Amino acid sequence: MTQDRPFLVRHADLIFALKTFGAAMLALVIALWLNLPRPYWAMASVYITSQPLAGATSSKAVYRLIGTFVGAAVSVLMVPNLVNAPELLCLAVAAWVSLCLYFSLMDGTPRSYAFMLSGYTVAIIGFPAVSDPGNIFDAAAARVQEISLGIICASLISSTFFPRGIGAAASERLGYWLATARELSREALAGAGTSREQRLQQLLREAVELETLQVHLAYDRLTDVNTAQALRMLRPHMLLLPAILASINDRITALGPRLRTDYPGLARLFDEISAWIVDDRGAPQAARELQEKIEAQRPRLGTGSGWDQILITSLLIRLQELVDLLQDCRALGPAVAQGTNPSRVGLQFNPESGVAETRYRDRTLAMWSAAGAAAAILLCCAFWIGTGWPDGASAPMMAAVGSSIFASQDDPTVGIRRFGVWAAVAIIIVAVYLFALLPPISTLEALIAVLAPAFILFGYLMARPATTSIGTSLGVNAATLMALQSAYAADFVAFANSSIAFIIGIVAAIVVTRTARSVGAEWIAHRVLRAGWVSLAVAAEHRGRRDRASFLGAMLGRLDQLVQRLAAIPEIARRDVDNLSQLRVGLNIIDLRRARHHLSPTSLHAIDRMLDRLATAFRSHSEGPMPRSLLSDIDAALAATVDDPGAAANEDALLGLVGIRRGLFPDSPAYGTHSSLSGQRVA
Incomplete structure (x- = not known):
């Protein structure tokens, strides 16, 4: 069957690897030609930015450019003014990184990358510049130029040679x-x-x-x-x-x-x-x-x-x-x-106000993550300042990067640890290149040929979903640690010091994150379930008619979070997820609220009483079966509505009540005394 697929589709991973390597070499050559101080930043930026889909590459490129520019500007403002007070400088950088990380986690869209990068870019530029603060502007400008060059090359190659559009995917x-x-x-x-x-x-x-x-x-x-x-x-x-x-x-x-x-x-x-x-x-x-x-x-x-x-x-x-x-x-x-x-297509289904683009946001968890990043940075800074280690700047820098990149995961230490392991592998690969393969190289063509096997492999790993994180860690870290310049200037002592500081920063991020924020999927799932019940309580309390879209968007966002964590949810709470009961109950509550405006006072009183009881129960509920007393309230509302023949919205109200009853009590006996159809039969 795979032979029936087009050649470019069958070999998309290899094509992406070749394109990424070509873009990285193009960025490196141009940076060397322009005599930029750190051409390897341009090369590394290609491996950070490149995505298999051209639109995703362009999207990440835009957000990376914004984040880099903001981070560079903050570095220029912060470092010269605080360089004589290293404790305050470290505190200011840690506070900035944590603030940006908090907004990144609260945003939750691809745009969040710009917030996160604005944070740890200050650590990348600022900490190495402490020993030479007078050149902070040049270092920040170089960072922006080299990152921009890498972004341009990645986007140009991605959209020019065998591009893969998002529409096809x-x-x-x-x-x-x-x-x-x-x-x-x-x-x-x-x-x-x-x-x-x-x-x-x-x-x-x-x-x-x-x-x-x-x-x-x-x-x-x-x-x-x-x-x-x-x-x-x-x-x-x-x-x-x-x-x-x-x-x-x-x-x-x-x-x-x-x-x-x-x-x-x-x-x-x-x-x-x-x-x-x-x-x-x-x-x-x-x-x-x-x-x-x-x-x-x-x-x-x-x-x-x-x-x-x-x-x-x-x-x-x-x-x-x-x-x-x-x-x-x-x-x-x-x-x-x-x-x-598509405007010529006459749609049959009317989703009313649609589905609002509302994402689930856990402010408490975001604050803990931000605090953990700040603590990891300050711990590394204390070690750096206390020991007077000349190359110790890499430690807080990597603590900022590691704590930020994986903060959105349930247990960030897993991602940071994996990143650290493959960073260590990258260090070994770079050592082989720097001290065995590169010394004899004298031409640019030979350099590209020697780099090709490893970096094409890194790109190939990036293209495959199962190994994307491995390929990215190897590609970015190898390009950064190799620190290619216009002339060979590798020094083993300096390389060893920076590598050790690199690993210390990652270890610090793991230790602090495990202490401050290693909560796991089950804990987060409980919080998401709890937030869902609170949303149902709000839906039951409100008497308006125009919040269906926002409720649906919020509930779907929470349900998406739960779906990712089903394996970690206890069996007693899993029913609430497997049957999509929270979503169904909430939609029926909102539809019932809409219908209630046209009911008689008797039905209206019974339904409002039931909604108030539901709201009270939802606010105190987290998992397990709902209180059986609510079933009596629902049945009382059903009885009042069934006996209300003059209500124009009688049928809509009954359907809403049925949805609520079945969503909360699916195993309860049938309502009322009728177990079969009374009156007419569907034949």
Whole structure:
């Protein structure tokens, strides 16, 4: 099968490695020609900036340039004024790095790289300049020039030679996502979806990853504007589909095996929808006919409606949403793949106000991470100043870099340790180059030929997701530690000192981070779950109508964080994640709040009382089953709403209450005394 793929796709990793090495050599040659003081910074910058996708490379290049410029400017302002008070200088640099790291973690988008780089660039420029503060401006200017040169070369080569656009990658991922969505939809309709919770979570995870990829589209000149617009239009559909499938799974499970035997009309409808899902022709007329058939099956709710009748109505409404969602995804697919105009596509599903781009932010964890970075820097500075070590500046510099780069991980010490191990490997490789391979080299061509095997390998490792961090650590550290200049000037003592300081800085970052911020995935998962319950409490307390988009964005952001940590969540709390129950309950609460404005005072009082009880329970809840007393409050609201035949929003309110009841108490007995349909039967 791999032979059917285009040559450039099959060998994309090797092509990326060759392009990255070519860009690095171009940056090095130009820096040497311009006689820049540290040409190796330009070379290292290529390995930091380069990404397999051209748009991602350009995006990171822009943020890296901004961060470098800001960090250089702060270094020029800070070092000359505090160089005579080393303790204050160290404190100021540590405070700046921690502040920038805090804002980086709170931002949570690719833009956060600019904040983080603004922080540790001051450490990279400022600490080595302490011994020669008069040249701080020249050092900062050189840093900006050399980083800019590396960025330009990386972006130029990436977008000129065999570029890989984000649009093509997004189209490939979307195709896989649609295939998975269709498969899960058919399994749900066949009654096999109850054991597919983890796959629904993965479906959501893939949608969020595709959304992250969209951030770089603004920097991708290879992607058609129609593709970018189509992906934005698909965003709410892709994020909502897993929750709707989970609701369909839940309703079918609640009705049980008798659903197909007692209601043959529904069984035939399920089969027709399944056949339509498989049909790739995607004619809009077929979707409209299905909607008419679904509508014809819907019972009319009113006084005396039984639990089955309410459940079936809820199920059919979710089926209508499923058909609309899949039809829209099918219609927008060609716009993503071929760049056709998506504005001509008439969307069937109305996501109301959409999904706000709200990300989960843990301020406490960000503050701990920032404090840990500051502590690691100050510890290395104390060792440096106390020992009077001439080459000790590398220690706090690397402490700043290590503490910042991996701060977003659950346990940053794992990433820092891995970075340190491969940095040590890079030191060994650099030692072989500096003292065995490079001394005989006398021409630039020979230098490039000698560097090629190692640095092409580093680029190849960078291109593969499983080894990206290894390749980046080797490439960046090898280029930096090799410190290539226009003339060979390697000194073993200086190299050994800087290497030891390098490792000490990483070890300090590990020790301090383990003490201050090594909390692990389970602890973070608990915090995310807790924040989700608080959001549900806020949703239950508010009586407004226009916060659905922001709530959905926030809940999806938290759910994404939980999906990444499922293995670390205790079994007692995992149900809240596997069934997407928090998301479903929250959306039903908001829909219920919207419907409550048109209910009679009796129904309104019962629903408001239930919402207040829910809010109180949610604020004190973290994991495990909800208090059973809430079930009585929900059933009381259901009873009042069922007996309210004059309310225009009666049906919407009932559906919201059903969603809340099933989301919080999926294993509870059926509501009321009716265990089967009262009145009409769906046949």
